[in-house]
Amino acid sequence: MAEAPTLGALRRQMTAALAAAGVDSPELDARLLLAFALGCAPGDLLGRSDSAVPEAASAAAHALLARRIGGEPVGRILGEREFWSLSFRLSPHTLEPRPDTETLVEAALALLPERGRALRLLDLGTGTGALLAALLVEFPAATGIGIDRSEDAARAARDNLARHGLAGRGMIAVGDWGTALGGGFDLVVSNPPYIRADEMAALAPEVRLHDPPLALVAGDDGLAAYRAISADLPRLLAPGGIAVLELGAGQEPQVAALVEGAGLTLLGPARADLGGVARALCARRP
Known part of the structure; x- marks a missing residue:
């Protein structure tokens, strides 16, 4: 009978296989997948490099490895993704919340430094509810609404708000952007669809096949x-209210023109994400 591999050896093997497949973060992905196969937290792997890995766990880790090499994102494999230090369960009908979108939370916090205000928040296209949840955590006196066209996404967002103890301050509804809502929101955020139809074929398989x-x-x-949202922002926002919209690469001029054309005042150039991409466009209703 072959000797069981050690945890350290298996992790190195998985890392090498992921690197050879061109995965961007092979060490991190190997650690997350191995921890999932073992049923423990990633931090629990520390100091256990010489521990033997049971045969069933080793087989499970190799199965997960094959899925990742095949292009399935780690978040989809694990069924959840971290955003703003919170964990969000995914569904096939939600995007994976990504670090670039945290730029919107940073922009909102910079523009609304009084964390104790009883703000009214609106998240258009809420998906997992990640943006709304992060803002409700940062503004503990705020209440908010998340809107999504997908009933399945709305269900996932409700579950995620409840998971983080935010269901009492956050409501999720199904709708066509904000058309069914009244106004008076102090902050409107959105990470809307922004890919051109002819760009889909060129997207990474992690996105094209799984989002x-x-x-x-x-x-x-x-x-x-952006056209639909911008046209409705003057009605949705309270006087002095702020909108923060996520941008795709290179879209700042066009979206800025739409927002200004709707009568809002831009609050400087878009805030860049960690990769230097103009990501969060901010505007205020006069």
Whole structure:
């Protein structure tokens, strides 16, 4: 009978296989997948390099490894993804919340430094509810609404708010952007679809094959969602209210023109994400 591999050896093997497959973060992915196979937290792997890995766990780790090499994102494999230090369960009908979108939370906090205000928040296209949940955590006196066109995504968002003890301050509804809502919101945030239809084929398989097209594609020019949202922002926002919109790469000029055309005042250039991409466009209703 072959000797059981040690945890350290298996992790090195998985890391090498992921690196050879061109995965961007092979060490991190190997650690997350191995911990999942063992049924423990990633931090529990520390100091256990010489521990033998049971045969069943080793087989499970190799099965997970094959899925990742095949292009399935780690978040989809694990069924959840971290955002703003909170964990969110995914569904096939939600995007994976990504670090770039945390730029919107940073922008909102910079523009609204009084954390104790009883703000009214609105998240258009809420998906997992990650943006709304992060803002409710940072503004403990705030209440908020998340809207999504997908009933399945709305169900996932409700579950995630409840998971973090936020269901009492956050409501999730199904709708066509904010058309069914009254106004008076102090902060409106959105990570809308912004991919052009002809760009889908060129997207990474992690996105193209695993994220829902409804949450990705916004017409032939990628601006359809921005047009609808921008036109409604003057009605949705309270006087002095702030909108923070996520941008796709290179979209700042077009979206800024739509927002200004709707009568809002831009609050400087878009805030860049960690990769230097203009990511969070901020505007205020006069």
